Amino acid sequence: xxxxxxxxxxxxxxxxxxxxxxxxxxxxxxxxxxxxxxxxxxxxxxxxxxxxxxxxxxxxxxxxxxxxxxxxxxxxxxxxxxxxxxxxxxxxxxxxxxxxxxxxxxxxxxxxxxxxxxxxxxxxxxxxxxxxxxxxxxxxxxxxxxxxxxxxxxxxxxxxxxxxxxxxxxxxxxxxxxxxxxxxxxxxxxxxxxxxxxxxxxxxxxxxxxxxxxxxxxxxxxxxxxxxxxxxxxxxxxxxxxxxxxxxxxxxxxxxxxxxxxxxxxxxxxxxxxxxxxxxxxxxxxxxxxxxxxxxxxxxxxxxxxxxxxxxxxxxxxxxxxxxxxxxxxxxxxxxxxxxxxxxxxxxxxx
Numbered sequence: 001x002x003x004x005x006x007x008x009x010x011x012x013x014x015x016x017x018x019x020x021x022x023x024x025x026x027x028x029x030x031x032x033x034x035x036x037x038x039x040x041x042x043x044x045x046x047x048x049x050x051x052x053x054x055x056x057x058x059x060x061x062x063x064x065x066x067x068x069x070x071x072x073x074x075x076x077x078x079x080x081x082x083x084x085x086x087x088x089x090x091x092x093x094x095x096x097x098x099x100x101x102x103x104x105x106x107x108x109x110x111x112x113x114x115x116x117x118x119x120x121x122x123x124x125x126x127x128x129x130x131x132x133x134x135x136x137x138x139x140x141x142x143x144x145x146x147x148x149x150x151x152x153x154x155x156x157x158x159x160x161x162x163x164x165x166x167x168x169x170x171x172x173x174x175x176x177x178x179x180x181x182x183x184x185x186x187x188x189x190x191x192x193x194x195x196x197x198x199x200x201x202x203x204x205x206x207x208x209x210x211x212x213x214x215x216x217x218x219x220x221x222x223x224x225x226x227x228x229x230x231x232x233x234x235x236x237x238x239x240x241x242x243x244x245x246x247x248x249x250x251x252x253x254x255x256x257x258x259x260x261x262x263x264x265x266x267x268x269x270x271x272x273x274x275x276x277x278x279x280x281x282x283x284x285x286x287x288x289x290x291x292x293x294x295x296x297x298x299x300x301x302x303x304x305x306x307x308x309x310x311x312x313x314x315x316x317x318x319x320x321x322x323x324x325x326x327x328x329x330x331x332x333x334x335x336x337x338x339x340x341x342x343x344x345x346x347x348x349x350x351x
Contacts, residue, residue, distance in 0.1 A: 002036045002098070004070035006045075006063045007346060011290055011318040017125045022050075027288045027318070030063060031346065032087075032094045034070065041098025042343075044293035045090030046260035051287075053236040053261070054084040063087060078266060082238050089264030093296045104295055104324075104341055111302035114325075117332035118302055119309040121146040121178060126153035132162055143330035146176040146203075146309040152184025156193060163200050172201030176309070183210035183232060190220055198225035206256055207231040218250045227253035227281075234271065235261050244274055254281040256311070259297055261287055272304070285311030291324040292343070298326065298333055320345060 011027040028049060034041035045063065049055050054062075062084050066077055074095045081087045096106040110116035122139035124132055124147060132149070139147055147166075151159045166175060177200070185193055185208045197205060204227040209216060211232040221228050230252045237243050247255070255275055257268045268284070275282045284301045286294050294315045301310055312333050315326055323342035325335045 002034055002070050004032060004034050004067035004094075006060075006067055007031045007033065008060075009290070009346065011288075012320050013317055014319050015125075017317065024288075029290055029293070030060075030086075030090065031292065032063070032067065032090045033346075034094045034098045036098055039098055040103055041094040041096070042103060042292060042346075043090040043093030043095075043097060044260075044289050044296070045086045046287055046289040046293045047086045048261065048287050051232070051235070051261065052086055054086055059084070059087075066091065078264075082263075085238075085263040085267060086260045088267065089259050089293075089296075092264045092266070093293070096296075104292075105299070106296055107299040107303045109299065109303050112299060112335050112337075114335055114337045116302065117329075117334040118298060118306065118312060119146070119331060120313045120328070120333050121148040121176075121309045121311055122331065123311070123313060124149040126150045128154065129158055129162060133165070136162070136166060140170075140175070142328075145174070145331055146178065148178040148180060148311065150182065151179050152181045156196075160196055160200070163197070163202070167200050172203075176203045177201065178203045178206070180206035180231070181208045183207050185209050187213060187216040187220075190216075191223060194220070194228075195225050202226050204229050204254055207233065211235065214246070214249055217252075221250055221252050224253075229254035229256050229281075231256040231258075231285075238263060238267070240270055240274075243270060247274055247278055247280060251278075252280060254283070257282055257284045258287040259284070259300070260289060260293065265300055268300075281308075283308055283310050286314050288314055288317070290318070291315045291322045291326055295324060295326055298335070322346075 009029050013025055017024045028047060030045040032043045074091060077091055078088050097103050100106060105112050122144035124135045179202055187209050190208050206229045237246060255271060257271055259268050262268055272282060286297050298312050313328050315321060325337055325339045327334050327336045
């Protein structure tokens with residue numbers, strides 16, 4: 001018999017992290033812990049306040065219901081948790097964890113055997129010019145060749161100048177630059193801004209305008225001088241036909257997939273299958289999970305056979321993250337088996 005419980009955990013940022021939705025100091029997350037005889041399974045439900053579709057008052061009530069009804073099995077629980085994508089992903093992780101030889105090896109591969117790495121982008125958080133410039137310098141010094149800048153929090157001219165400074169030193173062949181506007185542009189001036197960015201050899205831009213403006217986004221994707229990647233646009237769409245309808249209407253160049261926000265492995269696989277059929281590019285991004293959730297995303301991502309940089313480098317942001325084999329080195333995420341997991345902060349005395 002399987003028993004289940006959940007635990008809430010607050011992650012503390014080392015430095016306040018700026019997005020177009022404000023500055024983050026803490027990040028709330030939840031863990032589903034399964035027990036079957038001597039075996040334990042653990043999965044992270046990476047709720048993202050203000051962004052997740054399941055950021056509702058009933059969230060913990062639903063988690064409690066899931067734990068009380070764990071006997072229903074994964075397939076049934078996923079179906080009954082359709083409007084709670086982060087809980088779906090936590091359940092998938094916990095059942096994989098329970099089934100595996102090792103609590104934290106969900107997908108055995110060369111990645112988990114420390115024989116292969118995953119290329120990732122270095123993330124630059126929003127802030128004043130000096131703060132952003134310092135981050136850029138640090139990322140370049142530590143071997144990143146793909147950098148993603150969050151833009152939209154300070155004035156656009158300053159952001160353009162920051163990017164120009166990078167381009168004055170590094171060509172697009174040397175450093176790939178991605179930008180994420182988090183919906184900060186208005187439909188009226190978005191195209192002009194995209195043209196300015198395109199002149200600087202930008203790889204792509206995530207979510208230039210706010211989600212839900214399907215017609216305007218479709219027009220942008222049709223006329224854009226640089227590739228557009230949908231991100232927030234995908235949140236809250238669970239029906240397969242509606243997913244296909246959205247992609248057919250907008251015809252983006254890329255989609256960004258955050259398993260915690262789009263229904264875990266099952267939901268992400270659906271988006272990927274549609275993207276392949278429609279020749280739409282994609283990559284996978286974490287959503288400020290702890291190392292437990294990041295571990296699951298990384299292992300899942302590696303076995304998809306990716307070769308372009310993914311957005312999986314957020315594990316170093318927190319003061320109270322869990323010690324894990326996940327390490328960032330020379331712009332790659334690796335699983336270093338010489339480092340053990342330490343999850344004492346979770347007070348799981350039977351692990």
